[in-house]
Amino acid sequence: MTENHDLELLQTPGAVFFIFGATGDLAKRKLFPAIYSLYREGKLAEDFAVIGVARRPRTQEEFREDVFHSIQEFCRYKTENDDRFRAFAEHFEYKSLDINNVDGFRELNDQTVALEERYHIPGNRLFYLALAPELFGSVSSNLQKGGMLNSAGWKRLVIEKPFGYDLKSAEELNEQIRQVFKEEEIYRIDHYLGKEMVQNIEVIRFANAFFEPLWNNKHIANVQITLSETVGVEERGGYYDHAGALRDMGQNHMLQMLTMIAMEPPSRLLPEDIRDEKVKVLRSLRPYANAEEVKKNVVRGQYVQGSSRGKDLPAYRDEEKVDPESNTETYYMARVFVDNFRWAGVPFYIRTGKRLPVKTTEVVVEFKGMPNNVYLGKKYKLEPNLLVIRVNPMEGIYVKINAKRPGSESEIEPLAMDFCQSCMVGINSPEAYERLLHDAARGDSTYFTRWDEVATAWSFVDRIAEAWKQDPEGPLQYPAGSWGPKEADQLLAEDGFHWWPVNGQEEDDVVWEVNK
Numbered sequence: 001m002t003e004n005h006d007l008e009l010l011q012t013p014g015a016v017f018f019i020f021g022a023t024g025d026l027a028k029r030k031l032f033p034a035i036y037s038l039y040r041e042g043k044l045a046e047d048f049a050v051i052g053v054a055r056r057p058r059t060q061e062e063f064r065e066d067v068f069h070s071i072q073e074f075c076r077y078k079t080e081n082d083d084r085f086r087a088f089a090e091h092f093e094y095k096s097l098d099i100n101n102v103d104g105f106r107e108l109n110d111q112t113v114a115l116e117e118r119y120h121i122p123g124n125r126l127f128y129l130a131l132a133p134e135l136f137g138s139v140s141s142n143l144q145k146g147g148m149l150n151s152a153g154w155k156r157l158v159i160e161k162p163f164g165y166d167l168k169s170a171e172e173l174n175e176q177i178r179q180v181f182k183e184e185e186i187y188r189i190d191h192y193l194g195k196e197m198v199q200n201i202e203v204i205r206f207a208n209a210f211f212e213p214l215w216n217n218k219h220i221a222n223v224q225i226t227l228s229e230t231v232g233v234e235e236r237g238g239y240y241d242h243a244g245a246l247r248d249m250g251q252n253h254m255l256q257m258l259t260m261i262a263m264e265p266p267s268r269l270l271p272e273d274i275r276d277e278k279v280k281v282l283r284s285l286r287p288y289a290n291a292e293e294v295k296k297n298v299v300r301g302q303y304v305q306g307s308s309r310g311k312d313l314p315a316y317r318d319e320e321k322v323d324p325e326s327n328t329e330t331y332y333m334a335r336v337f338v339d340n341f342r343w344a345g346v347p348f349y350i351r352t353g354k355r356l357p358v359k360t361t362e363v364v365v366e367f368k369g370m371p372n373n374v375y376l377g378k379k380y381k382l383e384p385n386l387l388v389i390r391v392n393p394m395e396g397i398y399v400k401i402n403a404k405r406p407g408s409e410s411e412i413e414p415l416a417m418d419f420c421q422s423c424m425v426g427i428n429s430p431e432a433y434e435r436l437l438h439d440a441a442r443g444d445s446t447y448f449t450r451w452d453e454v455a456t457a458w459s460f461v462d463r464i465a466e467a468w469k470q471d472p473e474g475p476l477q478y479p480a481g482s483w484g485p486k487e488a489d490q491l492l493a494e495d496g497f498h499w500w501p502v503n504g505q506e507e508d509d510v511v512w513e514v515n516k
């Protein structure tokens with residue numbers, strides 16, 4: 001296959017991209033830079049246009065300036081404000097729009113038709129709603145009423161999380177969108193699924209002869225999934241205080257990562273087959289039967305004043321736009337079981353939190369120890385084998401194995417076979433949003449969440465939220481800059497395990513004195 005042929009396969013068909021919420025943070029930090037990277041890599045040819053839509057008045061020149069600055073600041077490709085960039089920016093237009101006004105959508109349609117003619121775009125339209133979910137319904141309906149969906153090509157709706165607040169509100173939201181778009185036209189973003197190493201999980205599992213045979217309860221002792229963040233809630237206190245860690249990360253990113261680890265091999269590498277397997281995992285999650293079960297298996301915490309690297313950090317309740325008596329959790333950890341043949345009895349420990357000591361996303365698969373009656377196990381204290389998948393910010397994989405200490409007759413020590421993808425020169429992994437925009441424009445929905453995944457994830461999470469609502473005790477406290485409530489460590493210790501240190505974690509932070 002020639003390089004040109006590869007590029008043709010990768011190239012998006014001509015389309016107009018509508019960015020609703022074009023003056024917002026997501027557009028600035030992620031979407032404009034993503035479009036530019038796709039263009040630079042030839043994945044977007046000349047037959048495209050972008051219309052930024054927001055309420056605020058903005059001239060075309062001002063908008064293109066915004067796009068330029070966002071690329072300068074956030075894109076992995078830098079640009080000069082030169083002829084080449086100006087040619088790219090010509091494809092961008094702005095439309096100030098009140099999303100409740102259908103006439104505005106008619107004007108938008110006229111503007112779109114003109115761009116489609118100019119750039120020979122065959123009527124393909126991708127609507128990216130970087131907006132609060134409350135607005136998804138009215139935007140969808142006005143897109144239809146304003147004639148925006150009557151063009152010749154395909155129409156796709158790309159939407160951001162949070163998709164609802166619980167199952168009921170998610171159903172209502174889905175209902176509104178489905179009045180206008182078919183399920184296969186809806187692309188629900190979970191940006192974790194766009195991360196290079198999350199997608200790599202599938203390849204590592206299914207393309208290597210030595211993992212798949214071991215990938216089950218006979219050989220795996222437990223799986224630890226950590227999504228830790230050093231940041232607090234920044235300027236998102238208003239949203240976050242309503243959502244909390246469970247809804248912000250737990251319902252979506254964490255369960256999605258778990259499905260990638262736990263799913264069965266799909267029968268074909270097609271989006272629906274892969275998503276079928278993921279939804280089966282979600283259906284196999286053991287639901288917590290009652291509030292007591294939730295208490296036994298789930299830890300929620302909220303950060304209080306603390307410090308990190310010599311810097312004082314405020315308590316969550318003192319953050320901007322947060323209720324000073326808030327009981328919202330900023331830390332969530334759960335012991336989860338996937339009740340199927342492959343995973344019966346294997347605990348999955350999942351945790352996330354704000355204001356933890358390091359920013360990292362990692363999966364640690366801990367293998368069962370060697371049987372003690374084998375001579376090595378009797379003679380030495382062997383560490384278990386680990387497979388660690390580093391997702392972010394470091395990308396890589398390492399396998400921890402036991403080997404003889406060189407020159408010694410009696411010592412065995414764990415050593416790491418480390419593949420550090422981010423250390424490789426010349427590797428400039430695409431950003432999650434780049435992949436996802438690219439996939440949506442090519443009609444590949446593999447790494448987007450289907451409605452049944454969203455609904456099943458909510459059913460699991462709703463039981464936890466419900467139990468917390470009834471619990472007068474509120475979240476446990478942890479100092480900002482620490483690893484969260486100690487109860488999370490105890491939960492693993494009950495099963496005879498401990499958290500393995502994640503990348504960047506000081507060894508002495510770790511609780512080692514656990515009997516195994």
Ligand code: BG6
Nearest residue numbers: 161191229231248249253361392
């Ligand atoms: C978002 C959450 O979905 O993911 C944020 O709303 C969180 O609260 C972010 O900070 C983390 O994403 P990443 O890619 O930086 O790990």
